[in-house]
Amino acid sequence: MKKTLVIGALGQIGSELALALRNRFGVETVIASDVRAPQPGAASGDGPFQYLDCTSFRQIETVVRRHDVGTIFHLAAVLSAVAEQNPQASWDLNMGGLYRVLEVARECGCSLFFPSSIGAFGPTTPRDRTPQDTIQRPNTMYGVTKVAGELLCDYYVARFGVDARGLRLPGIISHVTPPGGGTTDFAVDIFHQAIRYRHYTCFLRHDTRLDMMYMPDTIDAILQLMAADPALLRHHNAFNVTAMNFTPEELAGEIRKHIPDFAIDYDVDPVRQAIADSWPRSVDDSEARAQWDWSPRYDIAAMTADMLKKLRAKPRTVSRFNR
Ligand code: SER
Numbered sequence: 555m556k557k558t559l560v561i562g563a564l565g566q567i568g569s570e571l572a573l574a575l576r577n578r579f580g581v582e583t584v585i586a587s588d589v590r591a592p593q594p595g596a597a598s599g600d601g602p603f604q605y606l607d608c609t610s611f612r613q614i615e616t617v618v619r620r621h622d623v624g625t626i627f628h629l630a631a632v633l634s635a636v637a638e639q640n641p642q643a644s645w646d647l648n649m650g651g652l653y654r655v656l657e658v659a660r661e662c663g664c665s666l667f668f669p670s671s672i673g674a675f676g677p678t679t680p681r682d683r684t685p686q687d688t689i690q691r692p693n694t695m696y697g698v699t700k701v702a703g704e705l706l707c708d709y710y711v712a713r714f715g716v717d718a719r720g721l722r723l724p725g726i727i728s729h730v731t732p733p734g735g736g737t738t739d740f741a742v743d744i745f746h747q748a749i750r751y752r753h754y755t756c757f758l759r760h761d762t763r764l765d766m767m768y769m770p771d772t773i774d775a776i777l778q779l780m781a782a783d784p785a786l787l788r789h790h791n792a793f794n795v796t797a798m799n800f801t802p803e804e805l806a807g808e809i810r811k812h813i814p815d816f817a818i819d820y821d822v823d824p825v826r827q828a829i830a831d832s833w834p835r836s837v838d839d840s841e842a843r844a845q846w847d848w849s850p851r852y853d854i855a856a857m858t859a860d861m862l863k864k865l866r867a868k869p870r871t872v873s874r875f876n877r
Contacts, residue, residue, distance in 0.1 A: 556624025564588040568629040569597035608651035634696035636735030641695035648699035668720040674700035684834035704792040724765030757823040763835040765796040768852035782846035797850035
């Protein structure tokens with residue numbers, strides 16, 4: 555049986571995806587890889603691990619050939635807020651990595667999963683019920699790399715027959731591995747701070763509405779899309795998907811149902827606010843629902859209850875967001 559390679563397996567999505575793949579297909583069938591070494595007890599679980607710099611064609615090709623890899627999940631990327639601090643390095647990693655992964659996929663006959671984002675839209679995109687096919691003129695480096703990535707994947711599908719598939723993910727909420735510097739990170743941070751301090755200072759304005767998704771739905775969406783019958787797919791890449799959308803004020807209200815004295819205030823970061831203001835308030839994911847039966851399980855109430863339950867069950871809530 556061909557193996558699976560997860561690039562960026564120590565990141566927010568990669569760690570839980572690697573574990574889900576191992577649970578489903580067997581520990582030895584999944585090669586986790588990252589540019590860092592895994593810590594004992596890493597969320598991706600025990601199993602084969604490879605150091606891998608995704609901007610090196612040679613390193614990717616070596617791992618793919620050595621382990622007889624048939625499918626690559628390419629999750630290594632710089633997120634939106636960090637990308638604005640160093641746009642040049644973000645282009646190098648986000649585009650350089652994807653291009654080389656696509657080239658290895660072409661040469662070695664691999665399937666590929668590539669996550670795009672709501673960041674692939676921009677200020678001239680319709681912001682409510684954003685259609686699957688619409689104007690995409692992002693004004694962030696993250697968005698530029700995501701829309702270019704979508705196009706590059708489509709090109710490899712059409713030109714070389716590479717089976718490259720992908721989703722436009724919204725903000726992802728998880729209690730396992732923290733996100734790495736995105737505009738939607740507040741929706742994770744708020745839970746850690748609510749449990750520890752019953753107080754959170756949000757870096758986005760109270761009425762900033764964005765799409766979100768709980769991690770279990772994210773993992774299901776990725777695996778479901780990759781297993782979908784290609785004959786039923788009219789798009790390959792960049793499917794709009796969402797599970798809920800809310801403002802920081804609404805999320806705080808939901809948390810208050812469990813922690814009545816929880817308080818939120820605001821200290822708006824103009825950089826991240828400008829990024830959020832350029833993104834959709836809600837996307838239309840009807841194409842994903844029609845083409846491969848996308849259907850999320852968690853809304854804001856179910857997600858909030860589960861996040862608080864899972865974080866409270868941890869010995870000590872560790873937040874890297876303290877400021
Ligand atoms: N969560 C991502 C970010 O905020 C969006 O794809 O950068």
